[in-house]
Amino acid sequence: MxxxxxxxxxxxxxxxxxxxxxxxxxxxxxxxxxxTEAQRELYQTLIQELRCPKCQNQNIADSNAPLSxxxxxRTYTMVMEGKSRKQIIDYMVARYGNFVHYRPPFNWYTSIxxxxxxxxxxxxxxxxxxMSRKRKQPLALSEEEQERLKQLRKPDHD
Amino acid sequence: MSxxxxxxxxxxxxxxxxxxxxFIVLVVFLLKGLGKDPTHLESVLIDKPVPEFTAQDLFDPTxxxxxxxxxxxxxxxxxxxxxxxxxxxxxxxxxxxxxxGIPIVGLNYKDDSRGKAMDWLNTLGDPYTxxxxxxxxxxxxxxxxxxxxxxxxxxxxxxxxxxHVGDVNPRNxxxxxxxxxxQMVKExxx
Numbered sequence: 001m002x003x004x005x006x007x008x009x010x011x012x013x014x015x016x017x018x019x020x021x022x023x024x025x026x027x028x029x030x031x032x033x034x035x036t037e038a039q040r041e042l043y044q045t046l047i048q049e050l051r052c053p054k055c056q057n058q059n060i061a062d063s064n065a066p067l068s069x070x071x072x073x074r075t076y077t078m079v080m081e082g083k084s085r086k087q088i089i090d091y092m093v094a095r096y097g098n099f100v101h102y103r104p105p106f107n108w109y110t111s112i113x114x115x116x117x118x119x120x121x122x123x124x125x126x127x128x129x130x131m132s133r134k135r136k137q138p139l140a141l142s143e144e145e146q147e148r149l150k151q152l153r154k155p156d157h158d
Numbered sequence: 159m160s161x162x163x164x165x166x167x168x169x170x171x172x173x174x175x176x177x178x179x180x181f182i183v184l185v186v187f188l189l190k191g192l193g194k195d196p197t198h199l200e201s202v203l204i205d206k207p208v209p210e211f212t213a214q215d216l217f218d219p220t221x222x223x224x225x226x227x228x229x230x231x232x233x234x235x236x237x238x239x240x241x242x243x244x245x246x247x248x249x250x251x252x253x254x255x256x257x258x259g260i261p262i263v264g265l266n267y268k269d270d271s272r273g274k275a276m277d278w279l280n281t282l283g284d285p286y287t288x289x290x291x292x293x294x295x296x297x298x299x300x301x302x303x304x305x306x307x308x309x310x311x312x313x314x315x316x317x318x319x320x321x322h323v324g325d326v327n328p329r330n331x332x333x334x335x336x337x338x339x340x341q342m343v344k345e346x347x348x
Contacts, residue, residue: 053199053304066268067304070295095302097202 032076043079046088047072049103053096201302201310201321208235208316209300216266216275216289227288229316232342233261234309236286236326237298239269240278242306248325249282255326256285260339263288267306268295311338314346 034040047061052068060068060075071092078088092100104110141149203209208228215221228235236252238245256262264286266275272291279289292298301310304323311320320338322330 053302056197067295070299074299094202095299096304097199097302099199 032072035080039079042085043076046075046079046085049101050075050089050092051100051102053100059102198323199304201318203301203310203318204321205317205319208312208318211297211300213265213290213292213297216264216272216279216291219272219291223288223290225316227263227290228312230261231312231314231316232339232346233263233287233312234339235263235265235312237265237267237301237303237306237308237310239267239306240274241270244325245307246282248307248327249285251325251327251331252285253283255331256287261287263290265290265292265297267292267298267303269293309335311335311342313342 032043034043044061048059050060050071052058052060052063052065052071054065054067055063058068060071074092075088078091083091089101098104104113106114208225210225212222212224215223234255238249252262262285266289269275272293275291279286290297295303301308301318307323307325309322309326310318311322313319319342320335322335326335
């Protein structure tokens with residue numbers, strides 16, 4: 001009987017803990033009210049695309065870091081002010097750098113990421129082609145060598 | 159071997175060494191990356207003027223400060239909070255730097271309460287020439303602060319020259335940070 005009671009108590013405690021964890025999780029993602037569906041969509045894409053500077057490999061939609069909450073709030077305020085997607089991203093990049101956006105811009109520093117693989121393929125194909133061309137050349141014997149071969153093949157030679 | 163043949167084989171040797179050279183370049187590049195801390199972000203504000211802001215004084219809510227307090231450099235701008243253990247670790251050293259006459263402006267970042275922050279400075283010592291209060295992290299957002307403590311090096315013209323993330327301690331001060339500060343002082347005198 002005693003064990004049954006303690007089991008029930010611990011089960012209840014577990015449920016309570018899980019519930020409170022759920023409540024904390026919910027509280028950290030503040031609900032935002034939107035006037036139009038376009039605003040909601042813009043907000044949703046932006047928080048998926050913006051990266052949390054503190055937690056490195058999460059976007060600000062997934063992250064529970066206080067900084068991410070601040071960034072979501074700022075995004076929300078700017079969406080409601082009627083700012084465009086580009087304006088909001090530029091605003092974040094101006095403060096946290098290109099790191100903050102999951103789509104890096106194409107510029108001098110990132111060009112190697114885009115052109116590197118293509119460059120390697122081109123160089124590889126070029127080298128392979130040059131090598132295969134070289135190997136074909138010495139297969140044919142010159143006239144002199146043909147003559148020598150004929151001499152060597154003569155039966156009276158040995 | 160004819161002269162032509164020698165030249166040909168020399169050329170061949172050079173070509174054969176190209177992959178080795180490329181490999182060494184790659185190794186150096188990757189080795190440099192190994193020692194880097196991936197959580198360390200470079201500030202986008204480097205060599206740019208400090209952003210505009212207004213903030214209350216920590217001790218006196220009626221007093222408003224602006225970015226002008228950071229234009230009396232060279233100085234250090236330190237972001238801290240009582241909930242931040244590393245800030246506690248660096249506090250004593252900041253006191254020491256202040257005692258050496260280095261001006262440090264403090265930004266209290268998203269603290270639990272104004273009272274807690276005031277208590278901290280009253281008990282542990284106040285190394286700051288000005289104390290800014292930023293309960294919502296608005297000023298810090300303008301600077302791109304992503305974790306306390308952070309220390310910005312601001313030159314005489316009010317430009318951000320360097321951002322240090324993490325605690326300032328005697329070791330990194332001697333090795334690196336002191337030099338950055340002295341450079342700013344030297345430039346200010348010119």
